[in-house]
Amino acid sequence: MAASSFKRSHEDNLELPPEKARKLFENGGILIVLGLPVGSVFGIDMKVYQVGDKFQGLKMIPPGLHFIYYSAVSKEGSVAPRTGFFHYFAPQEIVIKKWDAMSEDLNSVEPSGDDKRRIRENLQEMDRYLGPYPYQHLKQWNRLTCNISESLVARLQPLNGSISSVTQLLPMQYPSKESSEPDSSNEKRFQSLEEKFLPDMKVVPGTEIRFTTIPKNKYPEGSSASQITKHYMDSTYRLEQILKCHENEEDILGELQMAHICFLVAHVYDSFEHWKNLVQILCSVDSGLEKHSSLLTTFLTIFHYQLKEIPNDFFVDITAEHNFLVNTLQIFFENVKNSNASEKFKNFSDNFRKNLTTIYKWDFEEVPEDELPVVVDC
Numbered sequence: 001m002a003a004s005s006f007k008r009s010h011e012d013n014l015e016l017p018p019e020k021a022r023k024l025f026e027n028g029g030i031l032i033v034l035g036l037p038v039g040s041v042f043g044i045d046m047k048v049y050q051v052g053d054k055f056q057g058l059k060m061i062p063p064g065l066h067f068i069y070y071s072a073v074s075k076e077g078s079v080a081p082r083t084g085f086f087h088y089f090a091p092q093e094i095v096i097k098k099w100d101a102m103s104e105d106l107n108s109v110e111p112s113g114d115d116k117r118r119i120r121e122n123l124q125e126m127d128r129y130l131g132p133y134p135y136q137h138l139k140q141w142n143r144l145t146c147n148i149s150e151s152l153v154a155r156l157q158p159l160n161g162s163i164s165s166v167t168q169l170l171p172m173q174y175p176s177k178e179s180s181e182p183d184s185s186n187e188k189r190f191q192s193l194e195e196k197f198l199p200d201m202k203v204v205p206g207t208e209i210r211f212t213t214i215p216k217n218k219y220p221e222g223s224s225a226s227q228i229t230k231h232y233m234d235s236t237y238r239l240e241q242i243l244k245c246h247e248n249e250e251d252i253l254g255e256l257q258m259a260h261i262c263f264l265v266a267h268v269y270d271s272f273e274h275w276k277n278l279v280q281i282l283c284s285v286d287s288g289l290e291k292h293s294s295l296l297t298t299f300l301t302i303f304h305y306q307l308k309e310i311p312n313d314f315f316v317d318i319t320a321e322h323n324f325l326v327n328t329l330q331i332f333f334e335n336v337k338n339s340n341a342s343e344k345f346k347n348f349s350d351n352f353r354k355n356l357t358t359i360y361k362w363d364f365e366e367v368p369e370d371e372l373p374v375v376v377d378c
Contacts, residue, residue, distance in 0.1 A: 016135060021060075028133065029061035029089035030119065031068065033106065035099035041071040041079065045141040046265070047134040056129035062138060063091050065145050065153065067265055069163075072104060080104060081166040082267050086157055088150045094119055105162070143305045144261060147254035147298075151247070156258060159206035165267035168204040209262060211274045212255060214281070215241045235281045236288030242281070249295055252278070253302055260306050276324065279303070283332035289339040297345060300352050307356075329356070330364045 033056060040051045044058060045066055069084025094116050096109040215238050219231035231237050243249055256278045262271035282299050285292060336349045356362050
C-alpha cells in the first residue's frame with residue numbers, strides 16, 4: 001500500500017511471518033471504500049487512521065465481528081460526527097461502501113458474483129490501495145468483544161444499521177405562537193419560556209441503539225415493605241428480569257461489551273449510561289451471588305479489560321463526581337465477602353479487588369461519607 005493512503009504510526013509497519021501474511025491475504029475479508037474525502041478519519045476496531053489520496057479500503061480482515069467508523073471532512077475542513085457500523089466478516093467476504101456526497105454517508109454497494117470474482121482476480125493490482133488490517137490490535141479487540149454474538153448485534157443495533165455519535169432528533173410538535181404571561185417564579189418562568197420557544201424533540205425512529213430496557217421496578221409486584229427494602233439493596237431480581245430478555249445468559253455480557261464499544265469507539269454517550277447501569281446491577285447482586293457466580297466471574301474478567309481501555313481523563317471524570325466505580329465495587333466486594341458463594345469465586349473476587357487497589361490506588365475499605373455516623377453536639 002502506498003504511504004499516502006494512510007498516515008500511519010511505526011507499529012503499523014510490523015511485518016507478519018510470510019506464510020501467515022499469505023494465508024490472511026487469501027482468506028481474509030476485504031472492505032472497499034470508495035470516494036471517502038481525503039483527510040477524513042477512518043477506523044476499524046481499535047485503530048484510527050487519517051485518509052490519504054490513494055486509500056480504497058482494507059484487506060486481510062480476520063473473520064468475525066468488527067466495527068468500522070469514519071468522520072468525513074468537508075472542503076472547508078470541518079469534521080463530521082463519528083458514524084460507524086458493526087459487521088461480521090465471513091472468510092474471503094467482500095464488502096463495498098461508496099461515499100455519497102448528497103447524504104454525506106457511506107452507502108452499501110451490493111457486489112454481484114462477477115464483481116467479487118473480478119476483485120479477487122485483481123487483488124494484486126489493488127493491493128497498494130488497500131491497507132492491511134492492524135493485527136497488533138486484534139487480541140485487544142477480541143478481549144473487548146468476545147461475548148458479542150452476531151445475533152445479538154442484529155437485535156441491538158439501530159434498524160438503519162448505522163451508529164452515530166450524535167443523537168438524531170426530529171421535532172414532533174412545534175410550540176404555539178400564542179403564550180400566556182409566564183409565572184413569577186424563576187423555575188416556572190423558565191419552563192414557560194422553554195415550552196414557548198423550543199419544539200418537542202424525539203429520536204428519529206430507527207436510529208437508536210436498541211439496548212435492553214432496564215426494569216424500572218426493583219422488586220416484584222406485591223412485595224412487602226421489608227422485601228422492597230431488600231430488593232433496593234439487592235439487584236438479583238432486576239438481573240434475572242434482564243436475563244429473561246436474552247436467548248442466552250451470556251448475552252447480558254455481550255450487551256455490556258457492545259455498550260462499552262459504542263461509547264469508547266463510537267463516542268455514543270447514551271451507551272456509557274447503559275454500560276454504567278449494567279455494571280451497577282451486576283455489582284449489586286447479593287442473594288443471587290452463588291447462583292450466578294459463573295456469570296459474575298466472566299463479568300469480572302470482561303470488566304478488567306474494559307477498565308484498562310477507559311481514557312485516564314474520562315476515568316477521572318466518572319469516578320470523581322459520585323465515586324461511581326469505587327462505591328459500586330465496594331458494595332460488590334462486601335456482598336461477596338458475606339455470601340455463601342464458593343471459595344473459588346471469593347478468591348477470584350478478592351484477587352480482582354487487590355489488582356484494582358494496586359493499579360488505581362482505590363480504597364475499598366473506607367466507609368463512604370454518606371454512610372458515616374452523624375455526630376450531634378449537645
